[in-house]
Amino acid sequence: MTRQTITFLIVLSVLFSFSLVPATAKSDGIEKVPVMISFKGKADAELVKAHGGNVKYEYSIIPAVAAELPPKAIEALSENPNVEIIEQDAQAQVLEDDIPWGVSRINADDTQAAGFNGSGIKVAVIDTGVDYNHPDLAANYLGGYDFAYNDADPMDDYGHGTHVAGTIAAADNGFGVLGVAPYAGYYSVKVCDETGVCYYSDIAAGIEWAVNNGADVISMSIGGSSDSYTLKNAVDSAYESGVVVVAAAGNTGDSVIYPAGFDSVIAVAATDYYDNRASWSSYGPEVELAAPGVGIISTLMGGSYGSKSGTSMATPHVSGAVSLLLNTDVSGTSYDADNDGVWDPAEVRSRLQDTATDIGATGKDNYYGYGLVNALAAVNGFSLAVPGDDTSDGSTEEPADDSVDDGSSTEPAPEDPAPSVTMYVSSLDVVTDSVLRGKKNYFVWADATVEITDADGNPVSGATVTGDWSGLVTMTASGVTDADGVLVLSSDQQKNPDGTFTFTVTDVSLEGYEYDSSLNTATADSAAY
Structure with missing residues (x-):
């Protein structure tokens, strides 16, 4: 789905002015201006809402809020002693x-x-x-x-x-x-x-x-x-x-x-x-x-x-x-x-x-x-970093061996391999989306959202999921799950289609894990257009 942007001219006689400002949807018949409000202390999204603002983002790494505000609210908030600056949400x-x-x-x-x-x-x-x-x-x-x-x-x-x-x-x-x-x-x-x-x-x-x-x-x-x-x-x-x-x-x-x-x-x-x-x-x-x-x-x-x-x-x-x-x-x-x-x-x-x-x-x-x-x-001149080396002094020196060599040549017993962790498809959902190009041509595709979970209900990150698209498209797709164990796989686009997109999971793989398809909540899902 595309986002449409309308452009209109607003002149604001406040502490700043915008020459060309992208307009947003009207609320109660009042045009609202996209801005970013930086606070001197903690960001106050409720204050922005109280001035009729539609909050887009309340950032966590900086004391700021992105919102759409009526012009009069911009003027009022600019006078607030807790507001550092209000600026246009500029385009790049x-x-x-x-x-x-x-x-x-x-x-x-x-x-x-x-x-x-x-x-x-x-x-x-x-x-x-x-x-x-x-x-x-x-x-x-x-x-x-x-x-x-x-x-x-x-x-x-x-x-x-x-x-x-x-x-x-x-x-x-x-x-x-x-x-x-x-x-x-x-x-x-x-x-x-x-x-x-x-x-x-x-x-x-x-x-x-x-x-x-x-x-x-x-x-x-x-x-x-x-x-x-x-x-x-x-x-x-x-x-x-x-x-x-x-x-x-x-x-x-x-x-x-x-x-x-x-x-x-x-x-x-x-x-x-x-x-x-x-x-x-x-x-x-x-x-x-x-x-x-x-x-x-x-x-x-x-x-x-x-x-x-x-x-x-x-x-x-x-x-x-x-x-x-x-x-x-x-x-x-x-x-x-x-x-x-x-x-x-x-x-x-x-x-x-x-x-x-x-x-x-x-x-x-x-x-x-x-x-x-x-x-x-x-x-040049640096050594390769050792993954997972958390020594506090930065030293890569091996720990001293305090054992006594008694001359024995006995080899240590091999360790048993670590048991595999079971994983499965805990959620599979297929939805369609489209974009209009020209006056009458819709290009449609489907997104399959796959979630991989282990036997304890924890998300599995880094798992490679492979599956087949069928119906309106025929193709194989694969990708890797994110930190939440989720992956979105998209089909190719079809022009003005009439039919069904179906996605079927064929394999899930990750070192140290075993894929148990019998635990899957679903192996295939479809969406019609």
């Missing part, structure tokens, strides 16, 4: 010029050969969604959310986010393209609609979701020209919580856009095959790093591949390089400024800056920042 958009040598140019392939591949790192791709069924992207999908339409299916319906995700994490599977960090997991956080337009409030909500779901890196190939107190607070909060935030500098050939323009964000400029700045790449003192962004081959919707250009394409090169660096052990090195044995965002930035290939003017400049990101140089 994806950054591309429809136009993976980049992977080798930043030496990511050599970095992978050295054993650093992004394994265990989680990247939130905040964009138009991702085609998580793409054969090069399905294996690394961790789940996500759609803030553009407020549902649990962050499927790409524009194509931009799929291309970005491929540059970061296209799998090392012997076909297609290779991502910078091919074993990193990614979240699809959809904040832009099918036209590539997104609102700052949705971006802030996506950032909050990424933080709350344990993302290590946030990659944003989106942005707008408007500054924003609320959006700045959101990226600052993510940064302070330990998340590395990377964003596109912009394709205007002018000033750096937002959120890339904020201090807590790594702003990325674009270069061509010859390490020259792309003419449309935005510039300024905010630019921190440069990366390949012209003629980048990556994944496209529907399982295909294609070329795009833009700082949008440069950004995932840096996000992937961050993932590779996070694979290393920082403990005991000069970069571990706080001696906690963990890469912090400031430490990551320092290392990437120090190891970037200096291009353009000597030293940092407004066009290339510190230079072209260099993944191999960034990891």
Whole structure:
């Protein structure tokens, strides 16, 4: 289902003015304006509601509320001493010029050969969604959310986010393209609609979701020209919580856009095959790093591949390089400024800056920042981090062996393998959705929501679910359950169909678990259109 936006002009004689403001639905005949309200203390959603506001988000990582308010209520709330600022819910958009040598140019392939591949790192791709069924992207999908339409299916319906995700994490599977960090997991956080337009409030909500779901890196190939107190607070909060935030500098050939323009964000400029700045790449003192962004081959919707250009394409090169660096052990090195044995965002930035290939003017400049990101140089001299190493002093030294060697050659008895945990399909629901294109053509598809649970009723995360679509479409689909044990698998679209979509689960697999189909509450479900 699409979201329709009407645009109208409102002039507000208050503490601020909006020249062009997207209108929302009327309530009691009064047009309401989409805004973001930041509070000096705790956010007060009830106060906003008391002024006739329709609350869209009440954020948890920043004291702010996104809502629709009548113009007079904006004026009244602006006078409230507990309100820091009320600002327009501005629009942002994806950054591309429809136009993976980049992977080798930043030496990511050599970095992978050295054993650093992004394994265990989680990247939130905040964009138009991702085609998580793409054969090069399905294996690394961790789940996500759609803030553009407020549902649990962050499927790409524009194509931009799929291309970005491929540059970061296209799998090392012997076909297609290779991502910078091919074993990193990614979240699809959809904040832009099918036209590539997104609102700052949705971006802030996506950032909050990424933080709350344990993302290590946030990659944003989106942005707008408007500054924003609320959006700045959101990226600052993510940064302070330990998340590395990377964003596109912009394709205007002018000033750096937002959120890339904020201090807590790594702003990325674009270069061509010859390490020259792309003419449309935005510039300024905010630019921190440069990366390949012209003629980048990556994944496209529907399982295909294609070329795009833009700082949008440069950004995932840096996000992937961050993932590779996070694979290393920082403990005991000069970069571990706080001696906690963990890469912090400031430490990551320092290392990437120090190891970037200096291009353009000597030293940092407004066009290339510190230079072209260099993944191999960034990891050089570091050892591979040991997964699950929680030693408080950062030491990787093995514990001392206090046993006495009595000369016996007796081998220890083999341990019994750990018993498998039973899992099953606890819920299966198929629903249809559609979009109108042109005046009379409806394109319809079905979404199958599958929930996997263990014998104790706990959600099973990371299980690969495979099933078959039949009826109006014939295809096999598979994916991985999210932290809630839930996965949404979508069918192909059909033009003006008349019939039934049926989805049948054929297999569920996860190491350490045994799939018991006899416990399933359902093995198939259908929805007619």
